[in-house]
Amino acid sequence: MKKISGKNLIIQSGIIALLLGVFIFFGMSYVNNISKRNIGIGFGFLDDTAGFSISQTLIEYKQSDTFGRTFVIGLLNTLLASVIGILLASILGFIVGLMRMSTNKLVGGISKVYVELLRNIPPLLHVLFWYQVVFLNILPPFKESININNWIYINVRGITIPSFVPNANSSTFNILVFLAIIGTFFVSKMKKEQVLRGIHKKYWIWHLGIILVPLIYATMGNPYSMILPEITKFKFSSGMTLRPELFSVVVALSTYTSTYISEIVRSSIIAVPKGQMEAAQSLGFGPWDRLRLIIVPQAMRTMIPPVTNQYLNIIKNTSLGMAVAYPDLTAVFAGTTLNQTGRALEVMSLVMVTYLSISLVTSLLMNWYNSSIINKKGEMISTEEIPYDID
Amino acid sequence: MTLIKKIKKDYFNSPLNSILTLLVIFLLTKVGIWFVNWAFINAVWVGDSAAVATKNGATWAFIVNKIRFFMFGFFPKDQIWRIIVAIVLIAMSMIPYFIKGIKYKIFIFAGHMLLWPLIIFIMLSGGGIFEKVSTNDWGGLTLTIILSLLGLLYSFPIGVVLALSRRSELPVIRGLSIAYIEFFRGIPLITILFMSSVVVPFFLPEGVAIDKIVRVVIGMTFFQSAYLAEVIRGGLQAIPKGQYEAAESLGFRFGLQSYLIILPQVFKITVSNIGGISISFIKDTTLVLIIGMFDLLGIVNPLASDSNWLGMEPEGLIFAGIVYWLICYSISRITDKAEDKLNTLPESGDKK
Numbered sequence A: 001m002k003k004i005s006g007k008n009l010i011i012q013s014g015i016i017a018l019l020l021g022v023f024i025f026f027g028m029s030y031v032n033n034i035s036k037r038n039i040g041i042g043f044g045f046l047d048d049t050a051g052f053s054i055s056q057t058l059i060e061y062k063q064s065d066t067f068g069r070t071f072v073i074g075l076l077n078t079l080l081a082s083v084i085g086i087l088l089a090s091i092l093g094f095i096v097g098l099m100r101m102s103t104n105k106l107v108g109g110i111s112k113v114y115v116e117l118l119r120n121i122p123p124l125l126h127v128l129f130w131y132q133v134v135f136l137n138i139l140p141p142f143k144e145s146i147n148i149n150n151w152i153y154i155n156v157r158g159i160t161i162p163s164f165v166p167n168a169n170s171s172t173f174n175i176l177v178f179l180a181i182i183g184t185f186f187v188s189k190m191k192k193e194q195v196l197r198g199i200h201k202k203y204w205i206w207h208l209g210i211i212l213v214p215l216i217y218a219t220m221g222n223p224y225s226m227i228l229p230e231i232t233k234f235k236f237s238s239g240m241t242l243r244p245e246l247f248s249v250v251v252a253l254s255t256y257t258s259t260y261i262s263e264i265v266r267s268s269i270i271a272v273p274k275g276q277m278e279a280a281q282s283l284g285f286g287p288w289d290r291l292r293l294i295i296v297p298q299a300m301r302t303m304i305p306p307v308t309n310q311y312l313n314i315i316k317n318t319s320l321g322m323a324v325a326y327p328d329l330t331a332v333f334a335g336t337t338l339n340q341t342g343r344a345l346e347v348m349s350l351v352m353v354t355y356l357s358i359s360l361v362t363s364l365l366m367n368w369y370n371s372s373i374i375n376k377k378g379e380m381i382s383t384e385e386i387p388y389d390i391d
Numbered sequence B: 001m002t003l004i005k006k007i008k009k010d011y012f013n014s015p016l017n018s019i020l021t022l023l024v025i026f027l028l029t030k031v032g033i034w035f036v037n038w039a040f041i042n043a044v045w046v047g048d049s050a051a052v053a054t055k056n057g058a059t060w061a062f063i064v065n066k067i068r069f070f071m072f073g074f075f076p077k078d079q080i081w082r083i084i085v086a087i088v089l090i091a092m093s094m095i096p097y098f099i100k101g102i103k104y105k106i107f108i109f110a111g112h113m114l115l116w117p118l119i120i121f122i123m124l125s126g127g128g129i130f131e132k133v134s135t136n137d138w139g140g141l142t143l144t145i146i147l148s149l150l151g152l153l154y155s156f157p158i159g160v161v162l163a164l165s166r167r168s169e170l171p172v173i174r175g176l177s178i179a180y181i182e183f184f185r186g187i188p189l190i191t192i193l194f195m196s197s198v199v200v201p202f203f204l205p206e207g208v209a210i211d212k213i214v215r216v217v218i219g220m221t222f223f224q225s226a227y228l229a230e231v232i233r234g235g236l237q238a239i240p241k242g243q244y245e246a247a248e249s250l251g252f253r254f255g256l257q258s259y260l261i262i263l264p265q266v267f268k269i270t271v272s273n274i275g276g277i278s279i280s281f282i283k284d285t286t287l288v289l290i291i292g293m294f295d296l297l298g299i300v301n302p303l304a305s306d307s308n309w310l311g312m313e314p315e316g317l318i319f320a321g322i323v324y325w326l327i328c329y330s331i332s333r334i335t336d337k338a339e340d341k342l343n344t345l346p347e348s349g350d351k352k
Helices: A006-037 A067-100 A105-119 A123-138 A170-196 A204-221 A244-271 A274-282 A287-324 A329-341 A344-373 B002-011 B015-041 B061-072 B077-093 B105-125 B140-166 B171-186 B189-203 B212-238 B241-249 B254-291 B300-304 B313-342
Strands: A146-148 A152-155 A158-161 A163-166 A224-227 A240-242
Touching (some): A067 A244, A067 A287, A067 A329, A105 B002, A105 B015, A123 A244, A123 B313, A244 A287, A287 B189, A329 A344, B002 B015, B077 B105, B140 B212, B140 B254, B189 B212, B241 B254
Antiparallel strands (some): A146 A152, A163 A224
């Protein structure tokens, strides 16, 4: 620890003073400008009536709802696109990464072309391409909707699926589902510990039991009633519609990001020492088991930090949906709500803080997952660390 | 014989791989035939309106007709020579980098930071000498290049300063640079572009107006410098501790030590990462279309809504895609080559 010298102290206080000065200067001109235009300051506008409609809402929304509600709608749409995008990008990236390592040179070549072709094109162009060139052209017009058993309708306005309306006892059901998720988690953890101790028991009966409880309750207690989409002349009067904008954003981002994930997967697998593969081979593991049980778990620890970055990129890039009017947080809140209220600073700060928090939570979750599979020294958690209290 | 053996080894080494090979060949021929038909055989290259389009073919006539707009946006036709002169001037100003005898290339870089915006202002905007052209008419590939060049030019020094500050021993400087980097890395670029187009005007004192394009360049520079700082920090961490100690024992203070000893090595090992990040900056410039600027991607839709050329979005998007791909792919090739060439660091024992 160095001693704090007088010079350093002066430099640092100088920087702070300078920053404060800049803040005060711009803050004063902001207040000045705002008061001149009669816009007002503060977040009170969130309780005002929004008065505009949103094309895709995961929860109920009417024009008479508040601006605060439009924030929630936008956030949910952002999260929806992010979650689907992350899942698809992981699966695609994994497949392409493994293909790249195939002993078949043609398959390897194709995955290389896929990566080089897609990653050098701006993601926004991907989104526009899928929307304007693919989905708007291949989906049938409204009158010729593809009708699957009166449950699902597919047309140029999107896929309309039945919606679920909660009944009085829905909260009981929600609690049961929540408990089931936690239960599954604990059973898996228990199983893992038992396996590491060398005890192999059948746990599927536990899993089955945990899943069955909410399932039985759902069929007996009827917590949600399903409302089939009803088609009128020009629109659907009920049901939930997922717009083609969502699909363009999701498909574009997952294919684009999968090229990065595939490279990460490939380099992490290459980084696993060759002896591991040979050892697995000599122990008689088949090709699939070698990958699943020996190679991938070890590749995971180098994979997780860069993959987390890619996940964060997907979350941030869902804001590109704005170019095709996908009603995400940026389009709904930083777009329409900002225009209606004129509260530019308040709206933008809220949006930025929200994105920062989503990024932070994602990083924390991935770090937690990372620390659950490796120890502090960066090594895999192995059987040696489990105390042998059973002989 | 060896060829057959090689083919067998590479493509038919197991039943599964044989099936895969045949399947891939089948699919590739299908797609390939369709694509060749669409892009070449049925394609139309000459024509004055969308009426010349064939059913299963591309209408490249749209691109041929509108190439001026794709390249130069809505810049007045008789003034386009100014753009070309500006680009030539900028390209020529880069020559000193490649002359071996010149020392202190950092001053050339600093010169560019003053010179390039001046060239762009005088040649493109008019600058009092030529006929004034509003920045609203800038567009196409020209705008893409301007945004990329200026963004990279200014984010570089800021990125270096941020990276060095993040490793500083002074808590205020370190804390501020961490806050800056993490803030800009945590939010999407589009929110920054919104800030610079909607919010920033509120913060300017009365009577002061900054052109939108300048605000966008500043916003993008803020954003990009955070990413660049992380890349450079990665390089700084990879420099063996002995280099710092050797520089210190030779009496170099922090400034000279960084400039003469540390940073040159950092650039050598991070050149391909810097290339990668430059590529993402170029791809990111497309986002200006959301705030209503007509860069190479943003100009596709206005051009395709010309009543003579309705429904030409596919051709326009594919053309823009090809241009972006060529630019980004060549940068990645060049930096890969440069990395091989520059990788002269000795293998060191204490590198972590």
